[in-house]
Amino acid sequence: MARATIAEASPDRRVKSSGGGRTHIFDSLRALAQPADRKLLGLDPILKVLIPALVILSLGVVAVIRIDSLKQDFIASQAEAELTLQNLAVAVAMGINNHAANNPLGDAGEILSEVLPKGALRQGRRFYLTEADGKVVGFAARQASQTQPATLDAEIGTNQPLTILGASAGVLRLHPTEDSDILATVHHLDAPYASLAVVQPHKDALAAWRSKRTQDVLIFIAMTLLSLVLVYSFFAQSARAHEADEIYANAYKRQEMALVHGRSGLWDWDVTSGTLVWSSSMSALLGYTSSDGRKDFRFSMDELNELMHPDDPSLYELQAQLLASPDTGFDTQLRLRHRSGEWLWLRLRGELVESEAGARQLMGIATDITEQKLLAENTRLADIRLRDAIETTSEAFVLWDNRNHIVMCNSNYRNLHKLSVDDVTPGTPYEVISAKSNPDIISTTPLPDDTSAPGARTYQITLADNRWLQISERRTGDGGFVSVGTDITDLKRHQEKLIEDEKQQAILIRDLSAHRQKMQTLASELVILADQHAREKEKAEAANNAKSEFLANMSHELRTPLNAIIGFSEIMRSGIFGKLGSDKYVEYCDDIHESGTFLLAVINDILQMSKIEAGRFQLDFEQVPLHDIVRESIRVVSVEVMNKDLQVTINGDDEINMDADRRSMKQIMLNLLTNAVKFTPEGGKISINMKASDYMMQLSITDTGIGIPEDALKKLGMPFEQVQNQFSKNHNGSGLGLAITRSLVEIHQGRMMIESCEGKGTTVTIMMPLVQMAELDENAELSA
Structure with a gap:
């Protein structure tokens, strides 16, 4: 129906052109729609296959060579380790035989340490000196954590040929347990010793080989990564070269065809055949490319109608409108669907032309006006938002134009001046609105204005409802003014x-x-x-x-x-x-001796306390085993313990060593034990608990004695202070024991705590550092 209309249209309405001109235009658009073929360099496909193959082959050859080299190095490293083990065994065996001949009664461990060559204990090597029954009497190893085994069988296993054949067996690789792998050799010795065994973990013997293997693997990985980078660089460079060629070709075509329109495209509508051809820029505008399966950008009218918005007129309607109009040119706006599904607003401008051969063409340009449409819509929404914002603000707002006619205001302004919506219709003069306004203003006070803008003023008004408003008026750029009233x-x-x-x-x-x-x-x-x-x-x-x-x-x-x-x-x-x-x-002599001894002890305590208070008490710090101090102190009071049938128990760690003055530590322990024994009734219990953390030692002595009243705990430990109650009146003492103990603990940078319950017992706890701060400072200076 549409085609009949077009065919019957009056020729007078069409613009005629020469056949050559029409053919030139049509051919130009056809060239725009058919991009030139891109040609690749002939060697590119070959190089893309050859280069990765050569890289893989090179890496394979290097890997084979390095694996073979590592195997040879493994054999050489193991042979070298066995030879070193054999030579060390021979040298040490000769040294032990010579030393035993000169000093047969010497200590086996010392003899073994003396004859060991320098560096013999490196790489985990261990030496065992045994007697005829297989008992290990001498042991040497570099690691302090390794302890001497009871027999050689415990180290290398039972029924080993090494122990029978001796040096003739050479060096053997043994697996005495499931998780052990060692190299061992045994050499027989002269009396009084039976044999010398040298053992080395297999992993330590091959440590250098493993390190080299790791280096080779890392080097191979680095070579592989470098090769991958080079291959990637080749492909990336090739891709960039192709992309540059394509950009150049497209730029050249666009320059030649004069298609330098932003967001635009050329199109040619063959009315006779009903097909439409457009340029590549038009296709790109809609998201279509030549890779979509089309050799050129030709569309039928039905295909193009599917891209049009249903609310816009179809191509047939546009044809009919154009042919029915006396004007051959047209300018319209419509929407086409982008390949992504979005709608684009396009402005179509063109003209109907006809060649001498009678072919009718609609030719023109399409421009993307989506942004303009969006801008117009955003402007409309912005106006709505602005009006809403002005309406919802707490200030009274009004805007006047340069003729003093109202443009807009909000409800706060209307309420302030008691105006209706009809009174503030846009365009109403200022004088009319002023005559209708009736605000409840009590007073108006001008305020200084910080701005220097002409026509600007600020004043304050007082309303009848005890509210204040500050009115600010400013001139706009077009000569109008805006007024804002703030509460x-x-x-x-x-x-x-x-x-x-x-x-x-x-x-x-x-x-x-x-x-x-x-x-x-x-x-x-x-x-x-x-x-x-x-x-x-x-x-x-x-x-x-x-x-x-x-x-x-x-x-x-x-x-x-x-x-x-x-x-x-x-x-x-x-x-x-x-x-x-x-x-x-005799009885009097005993009393004299006992009283004199007691008095001498009191005098010694007084003298020691005076030295401590005067700061003249000297300490000789050394490594002191706490367990030995405790046991020595218990032996001193053992007679009194047995006489009173007391039960003394020791709990805790037996391996606590600390920096302390041995004499002072023993006195501290004796003073605390003496008090515990003295004030614990017959058949009682005394418990000594020891424990240590990373830096501190804690020693607690708990007894089931008479206990100490709560009011006496605060002054206990002060010089010449004794606790007197019905249980302790018969116990003599100077009252300096705990004071001396506390002072000795404090000069060791520690502290003493006493917990007691009268009638149930007492617990005295001392906490002292394992290492004195002076020694720590000295070590820090040495390490610095």
Whole structure:
């Protein structure tokens, strides 16, 4: 139907053109729709196959060579390890035989250590010196964690030919257990020893070979990666070259065909055949390319109608409208579906032409106007959003044009001036609106304006409902002005509150000034008190030094006669020069000896306490096994323990070693044990618990003795303090034992804690560092 209409249209409405001109235009569009063939270089396909093959072949050859080399190196490394093991065994065996001949009674371990060559223990090698019954009497290894086995069979396994054949068996690879793999050789020795065994883990013997193997693997991986990078670079470069050729060809065609339209395309509609041809730029605009299965961009009218929006007129309708119009040119807008499914707005402009041969063509250009359409829609939405924003704002807003006619306002402005919607119709003059407005304004106060814009002003109004508004008016660029009224009621009330706060601050400042004067007076008094305290401190230190000197002199003067008293009483009660006669004399001598010994112990405690307080007590730090100190102290009090039938138990780690002064540690332990034994009734229990963390040692002594009252715990451990209750009145003491113990613990950088329940027992806990801080600082300086 459409084709009949076109055929019957008046020839006068069509633009005629020469056959050559029409053919030239049609051929040009045909050339635009048919891109030139892209030719690849002839060698590219061959190189793309040949280069990866050569790389793979090269890597394979390198891999075969390196694997063969690693096998040869493995054999050589194992032979070298066996030869080294054999030579070391021969050298050490000769040394042991010579040493045994000169000193047959020497220690086996020392002999083995002396004859070992330098570096013999490297790479995990271990040496075993055995007797005739297979017992290991000498052992040497580099790792301190390895311990000496009882017999050689435990190391290399039972019924081994090595132990029978000796050196003639050479070096054998053994598997004494499922997870062990060793190289071993045994050499027989002269008496008094039977044999020397040298053992080396197989993995340690081949450590150098494994390291080389790892290096070879890493090098091969690096070569492989480098080869892959080179192959990738070749393909990438080839792809870039092809892409550059294609870009150049397209740019050349577009330049020749004068297609330099942005977002546009040329099209040629053959009305007679009903086909449409368009340029590649038009196809790209719609998302179609030559790779979609078309040799050229030709579409039938039915195919093109499927791309058109259903709300827009079809191609047949456009043809009919154009042919029915006296004008041969046309300009219309429609939507076509992009290949992705989106709709594009296109502006079609063209003209109907006819060649001398009678062929009718619609030719023209299509321009993408989607962005303009979107911009128009976004502008419309922005206007709506702007009106909504102005309407929802809390300020009263109004905009006037350069003729003082209203453009727009919000409801807050209408409510303020008591205007209806009809009163503020856009275009209404300012004078008309002012005559209708009736705001409840009590007063108006002009405010200084920070801007220098002409026509700008700011003023404040007070409303009848006790609200304040600040009105700001500014001129617009086109000569109009905008007025914004902001509710400043909260701000005004806040200002009034600030004024009141300033008054309160002034009162507070006066109070602070008076307080500051008082504090300055107190500071002066504190300075005076500090001076007095310093003077009193100097007096106290002088008195303490005098006390220490007096105690030292007194102790020296008292110990001299006490030694004579103790000595003579010992001679008299032992009857060295004969019997005293009466048994009472012996009893008196015992009392004299016991009292003198007790007094001497008290004097020694006083002297030691004075040294500690004066800071003259010297410590000799060394590695002290805590378990030995505990057992030595228990032996000292063992007689009293047995007499009272006490049960003493030791719990905890037996391998605690610490930096400490041995004499002080023993005194600490004796003082605590003596107190525990002294105050524990017969048949009681004493428990000693030891444990250590990474840096600290903790020792606790718990007894089931008489306990300590809670009010006495605070002063316990102070010099000359004793706890007296119904259970402890018969126990003598100077009261310095715990004080000395606490002081010795503290100078070891530790602390002592006492927990007790009266009538149930006491627990004394001391915590001391395993390594003294002075030693840590020294080690840090050495390592730095």
